[in-house]
Amino acid sequence: MRAFSYARAEDASAAVRLAGASARARYLGGGTNLVDLMRETVEQPDALVDVTALPAAIEARSDGSILIGAGASNTAVAADLAVRTRFPALARAILAGASGQIRNMATVGGNILQRTRCTYFYDDASRCNKRAPGAGCDAIDGFNRIHAILGASPACVATHPSDMCVALAALDATVHLQGHGGSRTMRLVDLHRLPGGRPHVETELQRDELITAVELPALPFAAGSTYRKVRDRASYAFALVSVAAALDVGPDGTVRDVRLALGGVAHKPWRASIAEAALRGRPATADSFRDAADAELADAAGLRHNAFKIDLARRTVAATLEGLAGGDRT
Numbered sequence: 001m002r003a004f005s006y007a008r009a010e011d012a013s014a015a016v017r018l019a020g021a022s023a024r025a026r027y028l029g030g031g032t033n034l035v036d037l038m039r040e041t042v043e044q045p046d047a048l049v050d051v052t053a054l055p056a057a058i059e060a061r062s063d064g065s066i067l068i069g070a071g072a073s074n075t076a077v078a079a080d081l082a083v084r085t086r087f088p089a090l091a092r093a094i095l096a097g098a099s100g101q102i103r104n105m106a107t108v109g110g111n112i113l114q115r116t117r118c119t120y121f122y123d124d125a126s127r128c129n130k131r132a133p134g135a136g137c138d139a140i141d142g143f144n145r146i147h148a149i150l151g152a153s154p155a156c157v158a159t160h161p162s163d164m165c166v167a168l169a170a171l172d173a174t175v176h177l178q179g180h181g182g183s184r185t186m187r188l189v190d191l192h193r194l195p196g197g198r199p200h201v202e203t204e205l206q207r208d209e210l211i212t213a214v215e216l217p218a219l220p221f222a223a224g225s226t227y228r229k230v231r232d233r234a235s236y237a238f239a240l241v242s243v244a245a246a247l248d249v250g251p252d253g254t255v256r257d258v259r260l261a262l263g264g265v266a267h268k269p270w271r272a273s274i275a276e277a278a279l280r281g282r283p284a285t286a287d288s289f290r291d292a293a294d295a296e297l298a299d300a301a302g303l304r305h306n307a308f309k310i311d312l313a314r315r316t317v318a319a320t321l322e323g324l325a326g327g328d329r330t
């Protein structure tokens with residue numbers, strides 16, 4: 001590990017100012033991802049700005065929305081009564097990730113900006129365009145079981161690892177940001193990028209831009225939302241494929257509205273807009289759910305070891321929606 005300075009910011013403005021004073025500063029949340037990457041020398045910041053003193057409150061508003069401070073721990077969000085009742089998919093997604101100890105340390109801001117779990121990214125003996133732009137990608141012809149099936153590029157096939165972000169993408173969350181130029185908001189689905197030719201640029205954030213909060217807009221039918229994660233082990237494993245979904249079925253049995261996002265399949269949490277559009281106004285039946293899943297996965301492309309994820313994603317989408325239509329949220 002290289003030498004670095006450490007400073008604790010008392011508020012967002014101080015955090016941005018402190019980060020701006022160094023060439024390669026990083027914000028430090030719970031450190032459960034960043035410190036690992038520093039040990040592996042993948043991340044080599046010259047300054048850490050500790051942002052764990054930033055607001056961590058979870059504000060359940062009377063209009064049905066919720067504002068979550070970026071400093072809130074993953075555990076606190078998953079345990080919050082308003083989150084569990086208004087947006088159970090979010091609580092379930094968080095609880096499907098990592099372990100109790102890690103969730104106690106991990107913050108909302110850090111979870112959103114956690115980096116890929118591609119093994120070639122972590123291994124500095126491998127070629128990785130994300131770690132060393134222009135170096136090449138050893139995952140493409142390597143062991144690529146956990147890699148992307150949607151939106152990948154010849155430069156990078158890594159996936160975004162967060163469970164929480166998949167639920168946030170489905171639930172139309174907005175991220176509050178503060179940077180050198182002031183504050184702004186951005187839809188969560190617009191924050192992460194697809195890799196294209198520049199996989200080292202992972203987000204649309206500007207230099208030193210800090211996540212200060214996440215906002216979930218009111219969505220009454222999200223009270224029946226769910227998160228389903230398919231993985232190699234029942235706990236302590238990242239998603240092969242995951243689905244966050246909320247379904248609103250009218251009295252005539254047609255889909256009035258739907259929210260759907262996939263995890264484990266792309267460089268960013270994948271909002272399944274094609275499937276959503278295909279479902280609105282259609283009967284809430286197994287056939288419709290399968291057709292919508294097929295439409296969403298039509299452009300999916302497998303690598304040597306991960307082609308099974310295409311069918312797995314189709315089936316997981318269809319099964320999750322069938323479950324919701326039948327009142328099953330597991």
Ligand SMILES: Cc1cc2nc3c(=O)[nH]c(=O)nc-3n(C[C@H](O)[C@H](O)[C@H](O)COP(=O)(O)OP(=O)(O)OC[C@H]3O[C@@H](n4cnc5c(N)ncnc54)[C@H](O)[C@@H]3O)c2cc1C
Pocket residue numbers: 026027028029030031032033034035051070074096097098099102105106107108109110111112113114115161162163164209210211212236237238239
């Ligand atoms: C063994 C293990 C298993 C795991 N399993 C899962 C899993 O199954 N599912 C899953 O989703 N996750 C899993 N994780 C990842 C875990 O969820 C993340 O490590 C955690 O959420 C990161 O949060 P943090 O606060 O510790 O972030 P940090 O490590 O502190 O930071 C991560 C990144 O975010 C940046 N950052 C932090 N806060 C802010 C902010 N407010 N604004 C801007 N940038 C910020 C940091 O600079 C850094 O780049 C696992 C981790 C481990 C170690």
